[in-house]
Amino acid sequence: MLNRREFIATVSAAGAASLGIADDTNGNLSEVVAVRNGTPVEMFRKGIASLGGMKAFVKPGQRVVVKPNAAWDRTPEEAANTNPDLVGEIVRQALEAGATQVLVFDHTCNSERNAYARSGIEAAVKGAGGKMISGADEADYVERDCSKAIRLKHAKIHKAILEADVFINVPVLKNHGGTKMTSAMKNSMGWIWDRQYMHKNDLPQCIADLILYRKPDLNVVDAYRIMISNGPRGISKADVRMPKYQLLSKDIVAIDAQALKLLRYRPEDIHYLQKGERLGLGNASESKIRVTRIDA
């Protein structure tokens, strides 16, 4: 039996699909590249090469935005933020592919100054020639509407996301108290201004809705170190494991549907996956995902 909300979701997704608005990954296989057993930089080099290299995503003269998870006043070893070396490498490769600028930001949970510094991401981005910008200023967020969205009809989105030609989403894989897992889809909460609205109004649905406002062109899930408990902040290093994995995909739903296996979660426990698939954001079901496995 469908409840009213699910019914509306199904109907609108079906409607969207029939109108041809849905993502082209629907129907086709979604490709997820999984790399393991190397440093974050090595794994990214191998992974991006199998997707045709950075040149397949970034054309000369384009403006690129990279959105890591840099929300926490935690060190790289504590695995609450994306690995800084990986972020630096992505910035470097984007510039090498001819990007005119590479902006990096997050709407942090702890104070921005501390989170940017302690995560090591600010230093890595600067070292690679990118620009770390603030996500803490409401004036940088632009009001947008989305009629396709089910709960998040209006949102203030960071202008760097809206203005970029290429959008690369680089989350770290973690346990999450509220949504069980945080990975590529949940990383979207760092490019909206009002997170409290999302928490209050069916968080998993809002996460799926938020991605309608702008879908990343490339997702890179950092699973070099992962947080298996007490996420997303973590208490101590006892929460951290080091499987040395990395996932890459254009499909933000498919990449999360694969990433959850590293945490031994069941797809039905990650509520935003099905909601994302229903909105046509990508494929969650195993039969529609092709995984390429590479040993770095």
Next chain:
Amino acid sequence: MSNRWVTWRLGRRLLAILSAVGIAGSFWGLWPLLPPQVAPAVEALRLGVLSGLFSTLFLVVGTLLFGRIYCAAICPLGVLQDCLPGGQARGLKYPFRFALLGVWAGSILLGDFLAIRYLDPYSLFGSIVAGSLLPFGVILTLSLTLGGRFWCRELCPIGAGLELLSRHSFLRLSIDQSRCVSCGACAKVCSGGCIDPRSKTIDSGRCIRCMNCLSACRLGAITWHTSKCTNASRKSIVERRNFLKVLTFAAGGTTLGALQLYAHGRKHDLIAPPGAGSLSQFLSRCTGCGLCIRNCEGGVLTFRNGVAALDFDKGMCEFSCANCSNICPTGALKPLNLAIKRRTAIGRARFFPTRCVAIQNGTDCGACAEHCPTGALRMIPDANGRRIPHLETALCIGCGNCEHPCPVRPERAIVVEAIETQTLAADPEAWFRARPPSEPEGAAADPNTSEGEWLL
């Protein structure tokens, strides 16, 4: 002739600028270089903080040598008034400043700082920096109507206290009786209202060493002298009528200071910054200068009843910041190292299940647990498989990382309540080591898993 005195005035101004820069930098979190301030120094001395001894000694010795240089160049409220437009200088008939000094002394002796919060010039300046318009409005109005530095001349209790010392200062400004023609040019520019051109005398106690008179006197009749070779007006102190007046006002003020203790009471439910020890202790020690408020990384500190307190509508206490406790100039907050600060419970979270989104709507939320730095608040699956907040009070430090992000309004589902005494919470690492998670989350994802079987 008077030109060489311009240098003196310039020197005073340079010192004022230097200390203003030091103060501004301290308030904007650039460096902890606060020049010694009287009220915090006295309070720190009372609490036995070593820095209080040094600051007090510096101020006493400085005043005994040069007079009220604190007023001239170190007090930020004084320097601020120098920058404001001033009207025709007028004085008061009665020495109200000694009444206020009495209030100050009375409340400091009895251990309550309510009066100080509104009387100490440094703390008043701090509240102006932190955005209070009222004290600024009062100072500006006084300056415009009753002349520049009216506060310093007629009201300031710190000034009145230093006046008693400055009367005996070794160096002082005095008028050469043979040169002076009683033209009154010096009195017109005097910030202290201490020059009597007719009797050709300067009251060394009231003189705030602004040195405006030095360059104003075209005859060069005013110069620095040592206390030995001057005939400066000592009689004003010993004159019986004046002395009685001062004594009456001071006694009245002290009584008032004692009385306000009872009027004030101790009933507060505010959450004091880490290092406060206990709430009543903190309320009797915080001068409300706002230095910690300006240096708070979480933006959670604000003024409540004239003292610094946490307001979780504004922000949350950053786990990696202990600025407030380490910058406090009065000792109201004891310095805490980060490890201790991270376990110092300043309040206690209380969970209201009937308001919670995860429980009432059955949708994922976890905003509170997401930010909790100690693991006191975690999302635990209930019988229906919903992930709902679980509060472990032993780990809670009252930092508000749960209350601030909670999306429920008007009243949040998790609220940090005030506690009287700050205590040491359990050590999260040890606590969780003793209680490994029952959920087999990620059990197989161990460091060696990148060998062998693929996990996906």
